[in-house]
Amino acid sequence: MKRRRGELSLDGIIILAFITVIVATGLAMLQFHLSRQIEQRVDQDITLGYNLVLINLRQDTRLGNRFEITENGFAIIGDNNKPIAVYRLLEKSLYRFDESEKGQLIINNLEKASFKLHPELKNLLLVTLLPVDHMQLPFFTSFALRGRQS
Amino acid sequence: MANHTEPETQQKKRKQPANILELLLALSILSVSMYPLVYIFRISQVPRQKTQTEYLATLLAHHVIETIVARKSVNPTFLPFMSEAEPVVQSSDSVAPVSYYFRGIGEDGENIRENDTTQLFWHLKQFNCQIDTYYLEGALYKVIVYISYLNEGRKMRVFFERLLPQSADKNDIGEEF
Numbered sequence: 001m002k003r004r005r006g007e008l009s010l011d012g013i014i015i016l017a018f019i020t021v022i023v024a025t026g027l028a029m030l031q032f033h034l035s036r037q038i039e040q041r042v043d044q045d046i047t048l049g050y051n052l053v054l055i056n057l058r059q060d061t062r063l064g065n066r067f068e069i070t071e072n073g074f075a076i077i078g079d080n081n082k083p084i085a086v087y088r089l090l091e092k093s094l095y096r097f098d099e100s101e102k103g104q105l106i107i108n109n110l111e112k113a114s115f116k117l118h119p120e121l122k123n124l125l126l127v128t129l130l131p132v133d134h135m136q137l138p139f140f141t142s143f144a145l146r147g148r149q150s
Numbered sequence: 151m152a153n154h155t156e157p158e159t160q161q162k163k164r165k166q167p168a169n170i171l172e173l174l175l176a177l178s179i180l181s182v183s184m185y186p187l188v189y190i191f192r193i194s195q196v197p198r199q200k201t202q203t204e205y206l207a208t209l210l211a212h213h214v215i216e217t218i219v220a221r222k223s224v225n226p227t228f229l230p231f232m233s234e235a236e237p238v239v240q241s242s243d244s245v246a247p248v249s250y251y252f253r254g255i256g257e258d259g260e261n262i263r264e265n266d267t268t269q270l271f272w273h274l275k276q277f278n279c280q281i282d283t284y285y286l287e288g289a290l291y292k293v294i295v296y297i298s299y300l301n302e303g304r305k306m307r308v309f310f311e312r313l314l315p316q317s318a319d320k321n322d323i324g325e326e327f
Contacts, residue, residue, distance in 0.1 A: 010176070123220050
């Protein structure tokens with residue numbers, strides 16, 4: 001029996017569909033694997049690191065009632081004068097240390113980081129981050145304390 | 151003779167092109183098998199990426215809202231006033247006053263200028279800040295912060311809104327939208 005060129009049997013189509021599903025599953029696994037490698041993504045897109053800064057600082061300032069500026073960073077102080085979180089710039093990377101002193105890398109490849117209180121408002125922290133790559137976007141915004149003010 | 155004619159008819163039958171039903175069936179099977187592929191690409195796609203300028207404008211709008219929150223916290227009677235679109239940095243080629251929310255925030259306590267050590271000037275020069283305010287029913291006060299910039303000749307705006315209480319309740323610093 002001679003098959004014409006280009007003709008595909010129903011079995012062939014089902015096999016093709018099966019192969020497509022297998023390829024799709026493989027791609028899905030690859031995508032999820034890549035999405036878990038957050039540090040690699042931060043290197044590619046600096047705004048991902050900036051988003052981490054925003055998320056963490058917004059969360060901490062909700063509870064904090066005082067800022068304390070230190071030599072290489074700042075602390076957000078909560079009730080009982082205990083720090084809720086401490087942010088330190090170490091070797092061009094910004095780390096967040098929680099109450100248990102456990103450190104977490106927030107963003108790396110920073111040339112300079114500036115944390116200072118607003119000249120008139122002591123409950124407002126001005127944050128400026130300058131990446132090593134000058135072509136990249138700088139970070140500048142502020143965070144107000146929302147905890148109970150003493 | 152019959153033995154010769156039967157295979158010929160079978161061959162003829164097989165040589166007949168696929169009928170419309172078979173084609174539709176094949177098409178539907180292929181379409182269904184493509185669905186997981188399309189679905190996976192859709193869910194694994196990174197959310198719409200803002201341009202860097204739009205991202206920075208969002209950060210500036212965030213700065214203004216946070217400044218309002220901080221002022222309201224210190225002085226519960228504070229309500230922000232309306233303002234026209236004003237620059238956020240002090241530039242030698244503009245006589246317009248720097249926006250109230252960006253005054254004195256440079257490294258040396260002055261406005262952000264060209265020689266500022268934080269190198270923010272050139273990134274922020276393109277932005278203007280405008281504040282709109284409205285008195286609402288229920289003793290509420292609505293603030294809309296617009297950060298505008300030009301993108302390929304078109305005026306773009308990022309805005310944040312916030313509802314503030316008109317009362318002087320120290321614990322109530324408003325609601326963000």
